[in-house]
Amino acid sequence: MTALAGEALELAEEHNAPQRRRRRVHGRWVLPLWGWLVLLWLFAPIGVMIVFGFNNYTGKFNTTWQGFSLKWYRHLFALSDLTTALENSLSIAAIVTVIATILGTFLGMALGKYRFRGAGSVNLLLFANIAAPEIVLGAALLSMFLTLGIPRGYWTIVIAHVMFSIAYVAVTVKARMAGMDPALEEAARDLGAGPVTTFFKVTLPMLMPGVLAGALLTFALSIDDYIITSFNNGNTQTFPLWVYGASQRNGGSVPAQVNVMGTLIFGFGVLVAVIGFAMNREKKVRDNG
Amino acid sequence: MNNPLDALPPDLVRGMTMPRLSRRRALQVGGLSVLGLSLAACGIPGAPGSKLGLHAAREEITKFWTEHAKNTGQLNFENWPLYIDVGKGSDHPSLDLFTKETGIKVKYGEDIQDDDSYFGKIQPVLAAGQSIGWDIIVITNGIYLDKLVNLDYLIPLDQNAMPNFYANASPLVLDPSFDRGNVYTMAWQSGMTGIAYNPKYVDREITSWADLQDPAFKGKIGMFADIEDTPNSALCAIGVNPETSTEADWRKAADWLKKQRPLVRKYYQQDYVGPLSKGDLWISLAWSGDIFQANASGSNLKFVIPKEGAPLWTDNMCIPVHAQHPRDAMTYMDFVYQPKIATMLAEYINYVTPVPATQPLILADAKAATSKDDKEALTELADSPLIFPSQADYSKLHRYRVLDSAEEKIWDGLFEPIYES
Amino acid sequence: MGARLRARLAPYWLVLPAWLWLVIFFVVPTLIMLSVSTMTGNLLDGFKQTFHWSTYSDGWDAYHVQFVRSIVYGLVATVLCLVIAYPVAYWIAFRGGRHKSTLLFLLLLPFFVSFVIRTQSWNFILSDNGIVLSPLKHWHVLGKDYHVLQTPMAVVGGLVYNFLPFTVLPIYVALERVDPALLEASSDLYANKATAFTKVVLPLSMPGVFAAVLLTFVPVASDYVNATILGGPKTTMIGNIIQTEYFTNSDYPTAAALSFILMAALLIGVFAYARVLGTEDVLEMAAA
Numbered sequence: 001m002t003a004l005a006g007e008a009l010e011l012a013e014e015h016n017a018p019q020r021r022r023r024r025v026h027g028r029w030v031l032p033l034w035g036w037l038v039l040l041w042l043f044a045p046i047g048v049m050i051v052f053g054f055n056n057y058t059g060k061f062n063t064t065w066q067g068f069s070l071k072w073y074r075h076l077f078a079l080s081d082l083t084t085a086l087e088n089s090l091s092i093a094a095i096v097t098v099i100a101t102i103l104g105t106f107l108g109m110a111l112g113k114y115r116f117r118g119a120g121s122v123n124l125l126l127f128a129n130i131a132a133p134e135i136v137l138g139a140a141l142l143s144m145f146l147t148l149g150i151p152r153g154y155w156t157i158v159i160a161h162v163m164f165s166i167a168y169v170a171v172t173v174k175a176r177m178a179g180m181d182p183a184l185e186e187a188a189r190d191l192g193a194g195p196v197t198t199f200f201k202v203t204l205p206m207l208m209p210g211v212l213a214g215a216l217l218t219f220a221l222s223i224d225d226y227i228i229t230s231f232n233n234g235n236t237q238t239f240p241l242w243v244y245g246a247s248q249r250n251g252g253s254v255p256a257q258v259n260v261m262g263t264l265i266f267g268f269g270v271l272v273a274v275i276g277f278a279m280n281r282e283k284k285v286r287d288n289g
Numbered sequence: 290m291n292n293p294l295d296a297l298p299p300d301l302v303r304g305m306t307m308p309r310l311s312r313r314r315a316l317q318v319g320g321l322s323v324l325g326l327s328l329a330a331c332g333i334p335g336a337p338g339s340k341l342g343l344h345a346a347r348e349e350i351t352k353f354w355t356e357h358a359k360n361t362g363q364l365n366f367e368n369w370p371l372y373i374d375v376g377k378g379s380d381h382p383s384l385d386l387f388t389k390e391t392g393i394k395v396k397y398g399e400d401i402q403d404d405d406s407y408f409g410k411i412q413p414v415l416a417a418g419q420s421i422g423w424d425i426i427v428i429t430n431g432i433y434l435d436k437l438v439n440l441d442y443l444i445p446l447d448q449n450a451m452p453n454f455y456a457n458a459s460p461l462v463l464d465p466s467f468d469r470g471n472v473y474t475m476a477w478q479s480g481m482t483g484i485a486y487n488p489k490y491v492d493r494e495i496t497s498w499a500d501l502q503d504p505a506f507k508g509k510i511g512m513f514a515d516i517e518d519t520p521n522s523a524l525c526a527i528g529v530n531p532e533t534s535t536e537a538d539w540r541k542a543a544d545w546l547k548k549q550r551p552l553v554r555k556y557y558q559q560d561y562v563g564p565l566s567k568g569d570l571w572i573s574l575a576w577s578g579d580i581f582q583a584n585a586s587g588s589n590l591k592f593v594i595p596k597e598g599a600p601l602w603t604d605n606m607c608i609p610v611h612a613q614h615p616r617d618a619m620t621y622m623d624f625v626y627q628p629k630i631a632t633m634l635a636e637y638i639n640y641v642t643p644v645p646a647t648q649p650l651i652l653a654d655a656k657a658a659t660s661k662d663d664k665e666a667l668t669e670l671a672d673s674p675l676i677f678p679s680q681a682d683y684s685k686l687h688r689y690r691v692l693d694s695a696e697e698k699i700w701d702g703l704f705e706p707i708y709e710s
Numbered sequence: 711m712g713a714r715l716r717a718r719l720a721p722y723w724l725v726l727p728a729w730l731w732l733v734i735f736f737v738v739p740t741l742i743m744l745s746v747s748t749m750t751g752n753l754l755d756g757f758k759q760t761f762h763w764s765t766y767s768d769g770w771d772a773y774h775v776q777f778v779r780s781i782v783y784g785l786v787a788t789v790l791c792l793v794i795a796y797p798v799a800y801w802i803a804f805r806g807g808r809h810k811s812t813l814l815f816l817l818l819l820p821f822f823v824s825f826v827i828r829t830q831s832w833n834f835i836l837s838d839n840g841i842v843l844s845p846l847k848h849w850h851v852l853g854k855d856y857h858v859l860q861t862p863m864a865v866v867g868g869l870v871y872n873f874l875p876f877t878v879l880p881i882y883v884a885l886e887r888v889d890p891a892l893l894e895a896s897s898d899l900y901a902n903k904a905t906a907f908t909k910v911v912l913p914l915s916m917p918g919v920f921a922a923v924l925l926t927f928v929p930v931a932s933d934y935v936n937a938t939i940l941g942g943p944k945t946t947m948i949g950n951i952i953q954t955e956y957f958t959n960s961d962y963p964t965a966a967a968l969s970f971i972l973m974a975a976l977l978i979g980v981f982a983y984a985r986v987l988g989t990e991d992v993l994e995m996a997a998a
Contacts, residue, residue: 035801035813038794042820042874045831049823052834060371061586063563063834081370081399103728110724122725129736131924131980133932135949136973139956140739143746143966149417152410163735166728195720224824226935227949231956234410235400235422243826245402246370247939248558253371254830262827269822273815405958412960508857555860555942568839569859701959709954710776710946 046266053259060253072256082257085242088154092238093222096161101215103162104169105207108214111170112177129167137164138231145232152234160232161222168221169214176210354447357616363394364617367423369604370399372478374637383633387624393617398423403558404433405516411609415442420611424618427477427604430467431517431689432697434474434605439694443473444608450619451475453626462603462643466532466688474605475622478578478634479641481678481686482518482600485575485592487565498526498595501572502545507552511564511573512708514556519546520704521600521689522574528597531690536699543703556708565590577675578640585639585666592675594685601686603643636667641676648677747966757962765967773951773968780948781975783862784931787869788877791926792919794870795877799918800911803885814882818875825872829939832868833859836940860942868936876925884918885911923983928976948972 055062056069077083107126111119129137141160145152184206188198204211226240233241239261246254366384376382384395401407407428411421428434437443454475455463462476486495490509501510513519523542524531534542554570555561562579564570566588580592608618624630631644632651648671655667670676678686692700747765751757770777802813820828835842836858846852858864888911896906934949941947948968955965 031797031801031805034797038798038874039816042817042871044835045828045871046820046823048831048834049827057586060582061562061566061588063566064587066587078375080397103731106724107728110721114721116718116721118725119721122729125729125732125737128977129732131928131977132736132740132973133928133949133976135932135934135952136740136743136969137736139952139965139969140743141735142956143743143962144735144739146413146962147742147746149413151414151417151419159735162731166731170728195716220822224821226826227933230953234414235398237400240824240826243824243830244935247826247830248560249370249402253562254827258827262823266819266823269819273812273819277812277815409957409960508855550943553943554857558938563833564837564859567834567837569837569857705959708943709958710773710951 049259050263050266053256053263055256057256062254062256062259072260076257076260079255079257081237082242082255082261085237086239086261088236089223089239092154092157092161093219095158096165096222097215097219099158100162100165100218101169101211104166104214104218105173105211107166107170108173108210109177109203109207112174112180113182126167126170129164130171134164134227135231138228141228142231152232154236156232156234157229157236157238160228161225164228165218165221169211169218172210172214173207176207180206350445353444354449354616360391360393360617360620361614362392362617363396363614364425364621365396365398365423365614366425366618366621367398367401368427368477369401372399372427372604372638373397374633383625383630386630386633387621391620391624393620395621401427404429404431408433408436411442412440415440415610418611420613421609424608424612424614425606425621426609427606429517429602429604430465430474431602432692434467434607435692437607437609438468438473442610444610444612444615445472446475446608446622447619451623451626453623457626457628457631457644457646459643459645461601461641461683465603467603467691468605474607475626476643477604477606478638479601479603479643481577481594481641481675482513482522482602483575483577483592483594484572485565485580485590486572487568487570487590489589490568490571495572495591495593496596498522498597500595501526501574502549502552504552506572508554509569509571510549510553511561511570512549512553512556513561513574514558514708516701516704517602517689518574518600519556519708520700521687524690525595525598525600525687530598531600531687534690536696539700539703543707546704546707550707562588562590578638581639581673581675594678594682596685598685598687601688635676636670639670639676641678645677743966743969746962747970749963751963752960762963765963766971769964769967770971773948776946776948776951777971777975779946780931780972781979783866783869783947784927787866787873787930788923788927790866790870791874791877792922795874795922796881796919799878799881799885803882803888817878821875826935826939829868829872829936832864832871832940836864859940860945862941862945864940865937865945865947868940869930869933872933872936873926873930876929877922880921880925881915881918884915884921888914920984924980928980931976932972
């Protein structure tokens with residue numbers, strides 16, 4: 001999935017040439033209408049979440065609208081366990097992104113650049129990892145931890161997340177690597193660069209969009225993971241686990257702090273998108289100018 | 290109380306000397322002696338080994354508490370979410386008061402979501418002889434508390450260190466059927482499982498379990514996906530006291546539930562309050578405290594104890610083996626049985642407090658309250674039968690059926706498929 | 711000579727760390743789970759290896775309804791995802807113009823928010839007297855007692871909602887690679903838009919469709935969170951059963967056996983689908 005998102009975004013930028021003029025066709029509005037309806041449908045629950053972050057309710061249950069208030073924004077960190085869960089999610093995602101990106105990038109480079117014995121079985125391994133359902137990945141890992149008597153907690157979550165992320169990074173980088181012109185690395189070698197210099201000055205910069213796409217989606221997958229984490233977390237809470245637990249237990253009351261946190265994360269995502277968009281436009285201007 | 294094991298009920302001691310022993314009792318006694326062994330060794334998991342006699346077991350436990358006579362200054366307390374008083378920010382005034390008066394710092398966790406998954410989490414750790422990192426955990430009476438006891442995963446309490454408990458605990462939680470003599474547990478809060486309904490959609494009076502089977506409410510009935518509440522409620526529904534029910538009764542209760550199944554909208558974990566408030570559910574199995582709190586949040590729901598009787602459950606503080614600060618745990622557990630502390634908790638938690646003496650104190654707080662909302666809320670609390678059930682109510686409330694492991698297999702086999710498939 | 715050898719060993723060094731991680735934390739656990747599935751025992755007495763293979767048939771007997779239901783939900787949700795996603799992917803790829811990146815970002819943006827929160831919000835939106843059903847009931851489009859939650863429709867709806875990006879993205883990438891020159895050529899050869907689509911675009915997008923089906927069907931059929939949040943007693947999926955067996959019943963052998971049956975069913979389905987499509991290198995497809 002990382003591969004796709006990364007590629008998708010790249011291709012979108014490359015093919016951003018304006019459309020040629022076409023004959024006016026009937027029903028041309030159908031496709032955009034469909035598209036915008038789908039986007040609206042995707043955003044509907046987000047809207048509900050944002051709105052109920054402003055609900056002025058007292059007590060436990062945030063189910064009926066009781067008026068507007070900013071108090072949950074003021075008391076965002078009032079529930080120490082929720083805050084800890086969010087911190088865990090963020091720190092786990094950061095650590096996992098670093099480890100998985102490094103491991104996956106090397107793996108992807110190898111698969112994309114070299115023909116070597118065992119490449120087929122490595123590809124099969126990656127395919128099996130991507131194709132296996134999350135519940136099986138999580139349950140199998142739990143089986144191993146139980147059999148070996150390894151207690152589950154923060155680090156088993158990190159292990160699990162890296163395990164399912166490597167394949168996505170590898171596949172993205174591999175695709176990017178395969179599309180790279182080998183002549184560039186040869187040229188660097190001809191100019192006297194050693195393998196390490198070649199890597200840092202030629203290969204990595206060219207791979208960077210793939211690496212970044214892989215890193216970004218690893219972070220997103222890790223921070224939102226529920227199923228694998230729920231099997232291997234022991235006593236450590238992450239944000240999705242805490243929210244799911246709150247929604248199922250304790251009367252089903254999910255405190256508004258959750259809505260506020262979700263709103264802020266969403267806002268951060270919008271910010272990143274806007275910045276990325278602006279940077280791309282500037283780059284295009286530079287490239288074209 | 291000089292001898293800590295005087296707390297063991299005399300009939301248990303008697304039972305030991307009689308030739309026939311129920312399996313559960315045997316496990317209890319054997320468990321105590323093995324536990325004594327494991328406490329002494331401090332790290333060997335509670336595996337069945339050589340069994341000590343009762344006297345030796347008592348000695349081990351006395352020795353354990355003598356060795357851990359002093360507070361260490363740290364307490365790790367693991368509880369259910371939103372089950373303690375909360376102050377203005379993220380603080381817990383009762384915990385702060387505890388730290389101030391005893392000097393013990395408290396690390397407070399709220400990760401217990403339900404008994405079965407929590408048990409599933411701690412069992413492997415305890416089986417490996419390791420500490421779970423918490424000194425007090427809160428477990429509901431029932432199958433999982435029984436498992437903890439039977440597997441020797443709980444440290445027997447220091448009966449000499451429970452003055453407030455024995456002075457102030459209500460008869461409901463003193464020497465309860467699931468832990469005779471309070472060997473392992475002190476109650477945290479209790480609650481009732483009854484029927485809640487939304488008067489906006491249900492225009493008649495609800496009085497009986499039969500109302501949960503009323504075809505007029507088809508698709509709007511809520512039940513619990515719970516191995517304790519649902520079956521024990523069904524036993525009450527067929528007019529049987531769960532505590533003394535037999536296997537034949539269980540089969541009848543399972544039939545009652547199967548008959549109800551096509552009408553049930555969903556078997557909830559505990560998230561029925563939202564749907565009930567919104568009208569997705571009109572009537573549901575419910576916990577007393579939830580309904581009280583929902584109404585305090587703006588809902589208008591009613592809770593009734595059906596005339597046939599209803600289950601009463603208790604969440605209990607207990608000390609897991611290999612806890613690193615057991616003495617601090619004892620200090621805290623007895624601390625909360627002071628009426629003034631119990632009042633702080635009762636005013637926030639809104640379940641059945643184990644200290645009846647809180648009622649006049651809450652009324653006093655209501656009188657002294659400055660804001661009208663606070664005054665109303667506190668008076669309602671003190672007058673609520675959901676928090677302070679009357680004598681008449683108590684006569685209708687029954688504990689869960691206590692099961693040994695053979696019975697548990699039959700019970701699970703009868704009831705789980707009803708809500709799990 | 712040293713440099714040549716180093717160059718030949720280079721891929722192995724690069725592969726080693728990731729390969730080790732996957733072997734230790736993916737392959738080995740799967741084998742251990744296989745071994746657990748033939749054990750017998752319980753929590754109190756411990757589990758011992760007894761090569762008790764009938765756990766598999768017992769599991770199937772007890773839960774084949776949930777298995778079949780999961781596959782059915784998986785197929786229905788995947789088809790719905792394809793139907794919804796393909797036009798969206800086409801729209802962005804062929805009509806997006808300058809705004810392709812923005813539209814793709816908009817598509818992915820909701821998934822920055824935890825899916826638990828998003829799915830819970832559907833609980834609110836689809837409530838019996840909530841903002842969607844209430845007006846419909848008021849105008850007598852729906853009966854007074856009609857409800858969406860706790861029906862298969864709600865669960866499948868949740869599945870489609872949560873997994874849509876997994877369907878859109880592969881199709882988009884495949885469509886994006888279609889050379890516009892091919893479409894020009896087809897219109898030069900007097901093909902109308904419909905023919906151009908069915909004979910040029912659709913076939914070229916098939917690798918993307920395959921990847922989309924793979925990336926959608928597998929997680930959808932094995933999901934259990936949507937069934938828990940939006941479903942009722944009659945929508946239980948096999949994922950719910952596996953989770954219950956692990957955490958409520960501590961019946962690890964049954965849970966492991968059910969997990970294997972699920973994985974086997976999904977992998978067989980995927981390979982069969984690849985056969986039908988006539989694709990040669992399944993890995994190439996999925997690796998896109």
